Amino acid sequence: MLQILHNYDLQYQPNCLWPVGEFHAYETLQFEPLTEADKIALLQQFQPTSPAMQLWQQLHFILLGADAADFEIFTRLFSELPFLQQNMVYSQLMRSSFVGNSVGLDLAPLYRLTIESFCRENTGRCQVQPLQGNGNEEFAVFITNQFVSSLHGPTLTVLNYASALKQIGMHPIVICTTSVAKSTHLVYPMPTPVFFGTVRDEYFASNTLFDLDLNQTQPNPAGSAVKCWGQQFDFMQTTPMDDPAHLVDLVNFINQLNPRFIIGVGGLNPVLEFIAKARPVLSVPCVTALVLPIYAVPVLHRELTEHDQQRVETLGIQHPVLSSRLPFRLRQFDCVKTSSVNDKVLKFVVVGYRLEDEIRGEFMQTMLAIKQQYPQASFVLIGPTAIADYPATLEHCTLFTGRISNAIDLIADCHFMLNPKRQGGGTSAVEALSLGIPVLTHAFGDVYQYIGDPFVFETDADRLAFIQQYLTDAEFAVAYQDICLETAAQATDTAAIVQELLLTYDAYLQQLQYDGNSGLTAA
Known part of the structure; x- marks a missing residue:
């Protein structure tokens, strides 16, 4: 070899x-x-x-x-x-x-x-103009790396922010820049498995309404738009990273519209940074980890710790980190929790589009421990069709659903949600809590930041003890179901969360203008 x-x-x-x-x-x-x-x-x-x-x-x-x-x-x-x-x-x-x-x-x-x-x-192809005066406060431009479907958490997040601004009278415009690794970029040898971001080619179509509620498209002579939760948002998908002409078009659009609020939602984005180098841009991640852009104004979905502050200072970040919370807007559903502690089969659900990578040996051991303690246990893995090295003793009691559109219906029929040690999984966790279903997680990643200490179990012994008390102590179970519902309600108060963030950011823009920052020009 x-x-x-x-x-x-x-x-x-x-x-x-x-x-x-x-x-x-x-x-x-x-x-x-x-x-x-x-x-x-x-x-x-x-x-x-x-x-x-x-x-x-x-x-x-x-x-x-x-x-x-x-x-x-x-x-x-x-x-x-x-x-x-x-x-x-x-x-x-x-x-x-x-x-x-x-x-x-x-x-x-x-x-x-x-x-x-x-x-x-x-730099030589196009030039982003600084914010002119107070900018156009009627429109807000949202820029995201990926736009997938109503089953994709970050897609729902950008639309949730857009919806919140629409409700206070602004006109949001959602732009997907497809700033992700693509198969066409694979030139140098890379260790496998190689990760490519999701790019849905249908979103490049012009004059089309993409209805995420009904999962269908139809002609829209007024221009491309996306519909979700019964609301319609102006939308376009472009490839500024791959095609310089697309970047020029995007920059010209920004310069002409001169929006006061440009908000990046999702992962770090080179196109967003290119714009932010010349004018103020807010960068909202879909995770609770500290994500620090170079030129954009960073948002952290929790309080800044001393360690975070040291990191900010070490990297020389030019803007303050704005603290907020990541709001969730649950997918529309009319189901209710159907599971009961008296059921003959005890169902544990795990949800994620990356479970093939996220379910590893330690988590499999947890599943085996649950099965040994509760022979009636079964597992519902929503997302994958198979898991490498999955224990043979669990195969007969595991349902691999693949990617499905009715995940919430399956979650509602389960007793507990298990969360592997990973960064993602927040949307499905909040959905489970909204049904009164406990989520068992580590003190790690987004799920922990969203739902907090009442749902943290670091050892199999702790998890098994909780499950046992939940199944045998009716008063304890009712109390925990209330905690689930209260936690979900706090996480889904989108209007309050987004408006508070926008007011904080607007005050910072005013301060920049007062200080004569180079990214702003007087009216």
Whole structure:
């Protein structure tokens, strides 16, 4: 196998035609199945000379936590990449971190290099004008990386913010910039599995109404729009990262409209940062972790800790971090909780579109412990069709649903929701709580930040003890159901949450204007 890598190293020299597809197949079928120890041993013997294979080697060392990882070499190789390849590598490392794999690398410097590269590439193509005077307060522009469906939490989040502003008389415009890693960006060799963001091609259609409530489209001569919760929002999807003409069009639109409020919702976005370098932009993440853009005004969905503040100061963030809460708007449903502690089958539900990566050995052990204690236990895994290395003893009592549209109906028929140690899962957790179904989580990630300590169980013994008391103590169960409903109500008070954030941000804009900030010009 070492000779195979040497051959690929020769093919990945700068002036050769790179074997992208062939190497990806080799990585997937031959290299990936190796044990971690065998991978590290093979990589340590490998002495690549091509920058592409050197980068691949260092990426593997980092992801494997190997002592042979050389961050200085990796950073140098990363800095020499063109923007789209920097974004691809950064996305893979972020993805690894998102599903709980610590890569032992501070990604902030890589993010800065990526954003500076994008800004440098596009400065000569178009120029974002500063906010003119108070700006246009009638319109609010929302910019997001991905727009998927009513089953996608971040999609609902951007529409939830847009809906809140619509209710106070503003005109929201939602723009999806598809600023994600795409399969067409796969040029350099990457460790598998390679993560690509979701881009729905149908959203590029013009003069179309995308009805998320009914999951259908229809002609809309007035321009493209999206409909959700019975409300309609102006909408467009574009590719400014891939097509400079799209970036020019977007910048011209921003310059002409001159909106006071430009709000990015979701993950860090190079297109948003390009705009924020010249004029104020608010960056609202869909997670409770501290997410720090370079130029945009950051929002944190909890209070800033001392550790957070140290991080802000270390990175030299130019704007204050605005504290808020991430509001949820539940998907429309008319079902009610149908499960009972007297049911013959005890159902545990787990929900997520990334469960294939998020359900790992530790969580499987928890499931086995539950099954051993409660032979009548069954598991409903909403999202995947299968899980690698899933325990054979659980196969007969597990339902893999795949991606479905009626997840809430299945949740309502379950007794408990289990949450793996991960960043995401907040939307489904709040939905479960709104039905009075307890969520069992770690003190980690979004779910913990949203629902708090009453639902934290760090050991299997603690989880089993809670389940036992819930099933046998009726008074305890009723009290916990009340806690579930109260927690869900607080998380879904969108109007209050968004209006408070907007007032705080507006006050900051006024302060910037008073101080004569370069991103603002007088009326």
